[in-house]
Amino acid sequence: MNSEALRRAGYAATIPDLAAGEILRRDGSAEPLGTLREFGALGPVRALIPAAAHEAQVEALREAAAR
Numbered sequence: 001m002n003s004e005a006l007r008r009a010g011y012a013a014t015i016p017d018l019a020a021g022e023i024l025r026r027d028g029s030a031e032p033l034g035t036l037r038e039f040g041a042l043g044p045v046r047a048l049i050p051a052a053a054h055e056a057q058v059e060a061l062r063e064a065a066a067r
Helices: 004-008 039-046 056-066
Strands: 022-025 032-037
Touching: 004 032, 004 039, 032 039
Parallel strands: none
Antiparallel strands: 022 032
């Protein structure tokens, strides 16, 4: 993640490690590096992404099935 995505998701040096995921941190600092491992760590960032409209999801599935 870039620094803006981390900021919006609430990731800072003070955030503790998550039970269901890992937040990689900069050497010598507790600042998040931007690499998140496992879905537990991605949850707060994914929650910021608006859901696609139903029609867009159906079209994406049709396109994927055609390929």
